[in-house]
Amino acid sequence: MELIKLLYIAVSLVSLTLVSLPPITPQSYACDQRNPETTNFLFCDTSLSYEDRVNDLVSRLTLKEKVQQLGSGSTGVSRLGIPAYEWWSEANHGIFSSRYAAKFNGSMPRATTFPAVILTGASFNEKLWLKMGKVVSDEGRAMYNVGQAGLTYWAPTVNVFRDPRWGRGQESPGEDPLMVSRYGVKYVNGLQDVGDERVSGSNSRLKVSACCKHYSAYDLEYWGGVDRYHFDAMVTKQDMEDTYQPPFRSCVKEGHASCVMCSYNRVNGVPSCFDSQLLQGVVRNQWNLNGYIVTDCQALQTYLKCNYTPTPEDAVALALKAGVTMECSIVMQNYTENAIHLNKTDESIVNQALTYNYIVLMRLGFFDGNPKSLQFGSLGPSDVCADDHQQLAIDAARQGIVLLENKGALPLSNDKTSNLAVIGPNGNATFTLLSVYAGMPCNITTPLQGLQKYVSAVTYEAGCDSASCPNQTRIAAAVEVAAAADVVVLIMGLDETMEGEWIDRDNLTFPGYQEQLINSVVAATNGVVVLVIMSGGPIDIAFAKNDNRIGAILWVGYPGQGGGDAIAQVLFGDYNPAGRSPFTWYPKEYTEQVPMSNMNMRANTFPNFPGRTYRFYTGNPVYDFGHGLSYSTFTKSIISAPSGFLVQLNSPTSRNHSGEAIDVSAVRNCNELNMKLVVEVSNTGSMTGDHVVLIFWRPPSSTEVNGEPNKELVGFKRVKVKQGEKRNVSFGIKLCKRMSVADRAGTRKLVTGKHVITVGSSSEQQIKHTTDLRVSANAMQ
Numbered sequence: 001m002e003l004i005k006l007l008y009i010a011v012s013l014v015s016l017t018l019v020s021l022p023p024i025t026p027q028s029y030a031c032d033q034r035n036p037e038t039t040n041f042l043f044c045d046t047s048l049s050y051e052d053r054v055n056d057l058v059s060r061l062t063l064k065e066k067v068q069q070l071g072s073g074s075t076g077v078s079r080l081g082i083p084a085y086e087w088w089s090e091a092n093h094g095i096f097s098s099r100y101a102a103k104f105n106g107s108m109p110r111a112t113t114f115p116a117v118i119l120t121g122a123s124f125n126e127k128l129w130l131k132m133g134k135v136v137s138d139e140g141r142a143m144y145n146v147g148q149a150g151l152t153y154w155a156p157t158v159n160v161f162r163d164p165r166w167g168r169g170q171e172s173p174g175e176d177p178l179m180v181s182r183y184g185v186k187y188v189n190g191l192q193d194v195g196d197e198r199v200s201g202s203n204s205r206l207k208v209s210a211c212c213k214h215y216s217a218y219d220l221e222y223w224g225g226v227d228r229y230h231f232d233a234m235v236t237k238q239d240m241e242d243t244y245q246p247p248f249r250s251c252v253k254e255g256h257a258s259c260v261m262c263s264y265n266r267v268n269g270v271p272s273c274f275d276s277q278l279l280q281g282v283v284r285n286q287w288n289l290n291g292y293i294v295t296d297c298q299a300l301q302t303y304l305k306c307n308y309t310p311t312p313e314d315a316v317a318l319a320l321k322a323g324v325t326m327e328c329s330i331v332m333q334n335y336t337e338n339a340i341h342l343n344k345t346d347e348s349i350v351n352q353a354l355t356y357n358y359i360v361l362m363r364l365g366f367f368d369g370n371p372k373s374l375q376f377g378s379l380g381p382s383d384v385c386a387d388d389h390q391q392l393a394i395d396a397a398r399q400g401i402v403l404l405e406n407k408g409a410l411p412l413s414n415d416k417t418s419n420l421a422v423i424g425p426n427g428n429a430t431f432t433l434l435s436v437y438a439g440m441p442c443n444i445t446t447p448l449q450g451l452q453k454y455v456s457a458v459t460y461e462a463g464c465d466s467a468s469c470p471n472q473t474r475i476a477a478a479v480e481v482a483a484a485a486d487v488v489v490l491i492m493g494l495d496e497t498m499e500g501e502w503i504d505r506d507n508l509t510f511p512g513y514q515e516q517l518i519n520s521v522v523a524a525t526n527g528v529v530v531l532v533i534m535s536g537g538p539i540d541i542a543f544a545k546n547d548n549r550i551g552a553i554l555w556v557g558y559p560g561q562g563g564g565d566a567i568a569q570v571l572f573g574d575y576n577p578a579g580r581s582p583f584t585w586y587p588k589e590y591t592e593q594v595p596m597s598n599m600n601m602r603a604n605t606f607p608n609f610p611g612r613t614y615r616f617y618t619g620n621p622v623y624d625f626g627h628g629l630s631y632s633t634f635t636k637s638i639i640s641a642p643s644g645f646l647v648q649l650n651s652p653t654s655r656n657h658s659g660e661a662i663d664v665s666a667v668r669n670c671n672e673l674n675m676k677l678v679v680e681v682s683n684t685g686s687m688t689g690d691h692v693v694l695i696f697w698r699p700p701s702s703t704e705v706n707g708e709p710n711k712e713l714v715g716f717k718r719v720k721v722k723q724g725e726k727r728n729v730s731f732g733i734k735l736c737k738r739m740s741v742a743d744r745a746g747t748r749k750l751v752t753g754k755h756v757i758t759v760g761s762s763s764e765q766q767i768k769h770t771t772d773l774r775v776s777a778n779a780m781q
């Protein structure tokens with residue numbers, strides 16, 4: 001099984017690299033003022049509107065020239081002074097290097113590498129997400145200015161982390177649709193916004209362009225013999241409305257992202273990039289995307305291999321018709337002209353696609369001449385890997401780290417630690433810290449190096465050859481070191497060979513002999529034992545949770561270039577942890593109960609199906625979504641919250657009982673109804689720290705709506721509270737958007753009756769408040 005899987009991965013990687021793409025030319029710019037001809041081109045005239053400029057540009061192109069611009073490796077039009085432009089760049093958590101993206105050489109050989117998004121997600125800190133986006137776009141612009149990077153980045157990933165086995169869960173901020181939505185909006189703002197002012201319209205200038213991916217219902221790599229290219233995600237209207245769509249809807253409507261990427265998989269039988277209802281219907285027409293729609297790379301080739309269409313010309317025509325405006329790869333460039341000759345598509349559709357694409361480049365300033373004379377033109381080598389950027393990489397990791405368990409072992413004290421043993425295959429991890437889609441980091445601090453800054457006598461034994469820990473040969477040496485130590489830090493977990501692009505997990509246990517290594521070390525030492533888990537997804541660690549000899553457990557995601565410093569600062573109490581788990585920690589049996597390919601969120605949609613994520617899971621998790629401890633103690637109280645809402649309808653209703661489900665479109669001024677909530681947070685412990693206030697909601701049950709969530713996150717804020725002090729934290733929760741439920745037809749309904757608001761996750765002090773929602777007798781006419 002494993003071998004077949006590896007073989008499969010190897011073969012697919014080979015087939016990917018065999019695809020020939022045009023040679024890469026340095027990123028450059030159009031409308032170079034040194035060329036006098038450009039003064040004759042209206043498309044170079046910055047006093048005109050983007051639309052007028054693009055119309056002028058497209059009208060000058062021959063059909064042959066046009067089709068060459070439909071691929072990510074666009075050829076440019078040299079007779080008009082438009083250079084080739086590579087659209088494919090990546091920036092999931094820092095500028096990524098690859099053949100098609102940024103080049104790490106010359107004056108900028110490195111860039112700041114932030115933690116895997118799943119860890120930054122765990123910070124529940126919108127300000128951090130925005131700041132990170134700004135740093136990444138500063139570095140991207142700096143690299144663009146010298147021709148080492150593009151302006152169009154295919155990030156963020158806003159697919160919810162639906163199944164704990166998903167190898168790319170680490171690229172997503174978490175399993176909750178609201179949290180993923182907020183991450184997407186903030187990261188997109190950080191990448192795209194040109195100033196500190198809020199984005200006014202969606203047609204504003206862009207710093208760099210962001211792309212929400214992968215649309216839609218994409219979150220399976222290779223599981224149970226099905227790969228992402230052949231996977232048909234069967235999604236109910238209800239799950240679509242309240243789980244799969246929200247992050248993309250926010251990314252486009254609130255984040256004003258200038259791109260959406262369609263995914264490899266099918267959704268209810270239709271390949272995503274051929275789905276005109278989703279792309280043209282929803283993204284373009286309902287959400288009003290002002291930007292381009294790009295296919296995932298080689299999606300059209302894979303559709304052809306799957307025989308979804310008979311010919312490449314059909315594939316091109318279907319994609320264009322569905323709303324795709326650009327392809328990552330070369331099928332469109334090769335076959336669009338012939339598709340037009342065969343009357344499978346029309347030149348006007350091509351013109352429309354090019355218009356969308358070029359407007360994005362115009363907004364980026366690509367047609368405004370030398371970028372060094374534009375805004376951001378002064379960004380250069382000193383802005384990449386700048387000290388404050390590297391500090392932010394450490395801070396992002398610290399803010400995300402989740403203290404899962406603390407039986408008094410933490411924080412460690414360096415005075416009292418004379419002999420520290422670091423044990424585990426990830427104890428001196430370098431590239432594993434960086435996670436997937438990472439560039440060349442400015443510098444890496446490994447966990448061992450981070451801890452060496454606190455204690456001089458540190459011994460290190462990996463205990464396994466690698467994270468897969470295939471045999472027990474090195475356990476004895478680890479046991480020996482542990483026996484002599486007064487503090488043992490076990491740094492265990494996964495790596496990119498077990499979770500990543502193309503690689504889903506089969507189980508939720510520690511790989512190989514890791515569990516045995518942990519147990520052997522714990523049995524051998526009288527010292528304090530701390531378990532640190534490095535992974536993108538959850539592991540069933542119930543055995544460690546229940547072992548009182550393990551004094552504390554931390555989850556550190558893949559913490560990025562500053563991960564070693566972040567881990568050490570948290571362990572020694574220089575940073576008070578406040579991260580919250582962005583996913584549910586399921587017991588290992590979960591993988592037997594739930595086929596990964598089953599997209600249902602709700603429990604009992606088929607016999608014995610326990611449901612997915614904290615919103616619908618009916619089993620007992622090892623740790624719940626939102627769980628996370630601190631070295632301090634916080635108490636909360638509700639200062640103010642409405643006791644009820646009396647909503648008015650647009651027309652009278654004959655029924656009026658608790659549990660009535662009212663279509664949100666029938667509620668008067670629905671979008672303006674806001675639930676204001678003030679929570680007082682008080683730090684009653686002995687250490688200053690951050691606290692994440694989580695607001696959950698549970699709707700009244702209604703026979704008219706089936707499948708209400710157990711509970712659902714409707715608001716969150718991370719605040720700093722000094723030791724002994726208090727702070728008020730305010731929330732404005734949109735009633736119709738957040739406190740409505742999707743019915744089976746995917747329609748949003750407000751349910752009358754008692755809505756329960758709970759402040760706090762299931763493992764902390766919880767305060768409940770009930771708000772009664774009723775319908776006013778005074779219906780509007």
Ligand SMILES: *[C@@H]1O[C@H](CO)[C@@H](O)[C@H](O)[C@H]1NC(C)=O
Nearest residue numbers: 024025026103104105106107
């Ligand atoms: C950087 O790499 C690119 C692509 O490999 C190459 O074309 C370019 O000349 C290199 N630049 C420097 C300064 O080495």
Ligand SMILES: *[C@@H]1O[C@H](CO)[C@@H](O)[C@H](O)[C@H]1NC(C)=O
Nearest residue numbers: 020301312330331333334335
């Ligand atoms: C596209 O055309 C080029 C040049 O003719 C060819 O080498 C390449 O194989 C074609 N690729 C595809 C996917 O059609």
Ligand SMILES: *[C@@H]1O[C@H](CO)[C@@H](O)[C@H](O)[C@H]1NC(C)=O
Nearest residue numbers: 339340341342343344345346
């Ligand atoms: C081309 O297709 C269009 C729309 O499908 C059709 O109306 C038209 O008659 C076709 N033209 C030719 C020449 O086949």
Ligand SMILES: *[C@@H]1O[C@H](CO)[C@@H](O)[C@H](O)[C@H]1NC(C)=O
Nearest residue numbers: 427428429430446448449460
């Ligand atoms: C830890 O990793 C660093 C960076 O790769 C390396 O220089 C160092 O020798 C390693 N230390 C041990 C004890 O393996």
Ligand SMILES: *[C@@H]1O[C@H](CO)[C@@H](O)[C@H](O)[C@H]1NC(C)=O
Nearest residue numbers: 443444445446449450564565
């Ligand atoms: C890189 O990180 C190591 C380990 O933390 C540190 O000793 C070194 O000073 C750093 N180098 C730079 C240039 O920041």
Ligand SMILES: *[C@@H]1O[C@H](CO)[C@@H](O)[C@H](O)[C@H]1NC(C)=O
Nearest residue numbers: 464465466469470471472473
């Ligand atoms: C243990 O695994 C390593 C590879 O990780 C291998 O080199 C070594 O030979 C194995 N030892 C035994 C005793 O199987």
Ligand SMILES: *[C@@H]1O[C@H](CO)[C@@H](O)[C@H](O)[C@H]1NC(C)=O
Nearest residue numbers: 468498505506507509511512
């Ligand atoms: C669980 O999966 C990991 C890879 O993710 C593998 O190394 C390990 O052998 C598997 N364990 C079992 C018991 O199948």
Ligand SMILES: *[C@@H]1O[C@H](CO)[C@@H](O)[C@H](O)[C@H]1NC(C)=O
Nearest residue numbers: 639678680681725726727728
């Ligand atoms: C929170 O608000 C309440 C009501 O306005 C006020 O009494 C209290 O002092 C505030 N607490 C803080 C810490 O500002």
Ligand SMILES: *[C@@H]1O[C@H](CO)[C@@H](O)[C@H](O)[C@H]1NC(C)=O
Nearest residue numbers: 652653656774775776777778
């Ligand atoms: C619904 O019932 C509430 C009391 O339960 C009442 O105040 C309200 O007027 C009724 N609304 C309608 C439209 O009958």
